[in-house]
Amino acid sequence: MRNYCFMPLPEILSTFADDLRGRVTALASELGSELARGERALSERFNQTARRLRLAETQAEWRAILVEAAAGFCAKAEVFFPGPALTGAAFAEVLESRETVVTLRDAAQLSPAAIESLGPALSSRCYLFPISGGRAVTAILYAEAPEGLLDRNALELLAVLAAGSLPEASPDAGTADAESRAAARMALQAQRFARVRVAKMVLSSRRKLERGRQDGNLYVIFKEDIDLGRLEFRRQFMDFCPSMADYFHQELVHTLAKDDAKALGSEYPGASR
Numbered sequence: 001m002r003n004y005c006f007m008p009l010p011e012i013l014s015t016f017a018d019d020l021r022g023r024v025t026a027l028a029s030e031l032g033s034e035l036a037r038g039e040r041a042l043s044e045r046f047n048q049t050a051r052r053l054r055l056a057e058t059q060a061e062w063r064a065i066l067v068e069a070a071a072g073f074c075a076k077a078e079v080f081f082p083g084p085a086l087t088g089a090a091f092a093e094v095l096e097s098r099e100t101v102v103t104l105r106d107a108a109q110l111s112p113a114a115i116e117s118l119g120p121a122l123s124s125r126c127y128l129f130p131i132s133g134g135r136a137v138t139a140i141l142y143a144e145a146p147e148g149l150l151d152r153n154a155l156e157l158l159a160v161l162a163a164g165s166l167p168e169a170s171p172d173a174g175t176a177d178a179e180s181r182a183a184a185r186m187a188l189q190a191q192r193f194a195r196v197r198v199a200k201m202v203l204s205s206r207r208k209l210e211r212g213r214q215d216g217n218l219y220v221i222f223k224e225d226i227d228l229g230r231l232e233f234r235r236q237f238m239d240f241c242p243s244m245a246d247y248f249h250q251e252l253v254h255t256l257a258k259d260d261a262k263a264l265g266s267e268y269p270g271a272s273r
Helices: 009-055 059-070 089-097 112-118 152-162 173-204 206-215 223-238 247-256
Strands: 076-080 101-104 125-133 136-144
Touching: 009 059, 009 152, 009 247, 059 076, 059 136, 059 152, 076 112, 089 101, 089 125, 089 136, 112 136, 125 152, 136 152, 173 206, 173 223, 173 247, 223 247
Parallel strands: none
Antiparallel strands: 076 136, 101 125, 125 136
């Protein structure tokens, strides 16, 4: 720290300004690095979602993947398919215009059945995002959240990614709903597995963790744990569900590497798909 006691006032002001500029520059550089890491993580997240949607074998599985992905950008998400139950004016507008519609969350704009299935309201407004297949809307992504907590741009991008990937309808709607619930349960189990495994690595040695982040070689340091985790995650989840996201990889990047995939090092194999 500088000693300003015996310095002339003009020199104090000049020195203080230089110090301030240096601190602002350092903070701006740090913020830029954090933003870049966040953008890379978000891009990878969208890429994985797009791959999973393309691999979905049933509408139920496709729906569960899309709802799960959309939940990261709003408080409540759902997918509706065009049919007689969509009686509301807002649904009709989406189907006709193929544009995003922001509407009141009531039975007149949606439908009594939709309002009942959605449960308690989190906001007086909701968003309807059309998902197109060719020239027609094949599904509608519903989203709501308290004011300011919904990312419209991200949800519109998800709707674009989902376009054209919807599998053929299953003849048994009851089976489709059961498959959707089973897929959702397996996804939650996979996420829990990933969080627990990576948390154990983080807690095992803080010193090794910080050194690995600084040197950019986390994979080398935690190689045995990472390889075993990748193998077990693949056997327990990905082998049974081809469209399953690699949550173990996502957790490694997010928690172990603090959203900086480069910190895992060049030897890290990357996501399993």
